[in-house]
Amino acid sequence: MALLTLPAVAKLNLFLHIVGQRADGYHNLQTLFQFIDFGDELSFTLRDDSEITLSCTEPTLESADNLVLQAAHLLAQHAHKTRPGVHIHIHKKLPFGGGLGGGSSDAATTLLALRHLWQLPLSDTQLAELGLQLGADVPVFVRGQAAFAEGVGEFLQPAQPPCPWYLVIHPGVQISTPSIFKHPDLPRQHLPLNWPNWSWENTSNDCEALVCQLYPEVAKALDWLVEYAPSRLTGTGACIFGRFENETDARAALERMPAQWTGFVARGLNENPVCQQLRQASTVNLTNKTEV
Numbered sequence: 322m323a324l325l326t327l328p329a330v331a332k333l334n335l336f337l338h339i340v341g342q343r344a345d346g347y348h349n350l351q352t353l354f355q356f357i358d359f360g361d362e363l364s365f366t367l368r369d370d371s372e373i374t375l376s377c378t379e380p381t382l383e384s385a386d387n388l389v390l391q392a393a394h395l396l397a398q399h400a401h402k403t404r405p406g407v408h409i410h411i412h413k414k415l416p417f418g419g420g421l422g423g424g425s426s427d428a429a430t431t432l433l434a435l436r437h438l439w440q441l442p443l444s445d446t447q448l449a450e451l452g453l454q455l456g457a458d459v460p461v462f463v464r465g466q467a468a469f470a471e472g473v474g475e476f477l478q479p480a481q482p483p484c485p486w487y488l489v490i491h492p493g494v495q496i497s498t499p500s501i502f503k504h505p506d507l508p509r510q511h512l513p514l515n516w517p518n519w520s521w522e523n524t525s526n527d528c529e530a531l532v533c534q535l536y537p538e539v540a541k542a543l544d545w546l547v548e549y550a551p552s553r554l555t556g557t558g559a560c561i562f563g564r565f566e567n568e569t570d571a572r573a574a575l576e577r578m579p580a581q582w583t584g585f586v587a588r589g590l591n592e593n594p595v596c597q598q599l600r601q602a603s604t605v606n607l608t609n610k611t612e613v
């Protein structure tokens with residue numbers, strides 16, 4: 322029986338400005354992160370030995386470089402030697418390489434779940450610092466609040482953007498984040514904005530023009546979606562999202578979406594639901610292995 326079953330939701334970058342580049346090649350960003358109520362699901366079952374094992378509905382992700390295994394092994398370095406082992410199962414629903422932060426969210430949910438199950442005295446700040454070693458998007462999922470982020474994503478200020486309905490479309494291409502950040506034509510000198518003075522109109526995603534040029538299918542999907550709602554690329558793509566005032570309009574657009582793309586409707590969230598669920602789970606009697 323799964324001891325804990327927890328969500329690992331997606332994020333959107335409501336805007337993404339590249340304001341410079343560090344000496345090590347990483348880019349300094351200004352971005353606004355919001356979660357959406359759609360994502361993967363992770364189940365954690367304690368084992369009788371000390372092994373950490375993984376299964377996934379997507380067989381190609383069942384490997385040692387899965388961010389979930391990396392997160393678990395990283396956290397194990399901070400646990401007592403007698404900590405129990407754990408089997409983690411990922412029910413993958415998020416497209417990978419989609420700019421939705423699926424791998425990062427899975428890693429963050431793993432860090433939060435294992436801190437809870439292994440009862441580790443690590444603060445959110447310490448956990449977010451560990452998460453940053455796994456990926457630039459992990460800290461915001463660990464801290465669990467919609468946020469304006471600077472640096473590579475580690476300097477976070479909580480934010481409360483409006484929570485509209487979104488139609489998220491995957492145009493069927495996979496885009497590697499490093500390939501976009503390495504591209505010579507990527508604009509890297511956006512003038513820093515003075516947070517919290519932002520609006521949809523005075524912001525953008527600086528990767529969007531380049532991604533549309535390199536991947537015509539993304540451009541085609543954006544041209545289609547923008548007829549229904551203000552629309553934008555998330556992260557380095559390939560997913561795009563349109564902002565709707567209500568669910569009915571978002572679902573009506575989804576119904577008309579050309580069949581070659583996949584899409585889903587989701588609500589914006591300013592709190593990562595895994596944090597809410599773990600607060601409730603803290604009352605669970607671990608010795609009885611109660612299911613949550």
Ligand SMILES: C[C@](O)(CO)[C@H](O)COP(=O)(O)OP(=O)(O)OC[C@H]1O[C@@H](n2ccc(N)nc2=O)[C@H](O)[C@@H]1O
Pocket residue numbers: 334337346347348349350352420422425455456457458459472473474498499502503556557
């Ligand atoms: C584009 C975003 O999704 C925006 O939220 C993130 O910044 C990307 O986060 P991520 O997928 O967790 O990316 P990481 O695994 O940390 O980095 C992948 C690669 O992208 C490049 N990279 C990433 C983030 C950043 N601020 N500058 C970069 O240049 C680096 O070459 C890095 O090796």
Ligand SMILES: Nc1ncnc2c1ncn2[C@@H]1O[C@H](COP(=O)(O)OP(=O)(O)OP(=O)(O)O)[C@@H](O)[C@H]1O
Pocket residue numbers: 382386387388389411416417418419420421422423424425427428458498556557558559
């Ligand atoms: N648990 C995981 N889920 C998805 N991808 C994973 C996972 N662990 C490792 N990866 C690897 O990470 C790559 C990027 O996946 P991910 O879903 O995080 O991309 P993304 O949505 O573009 O993220 P971002 O917005 O952070 O760039 C995948 O191609 C895959 O090889």
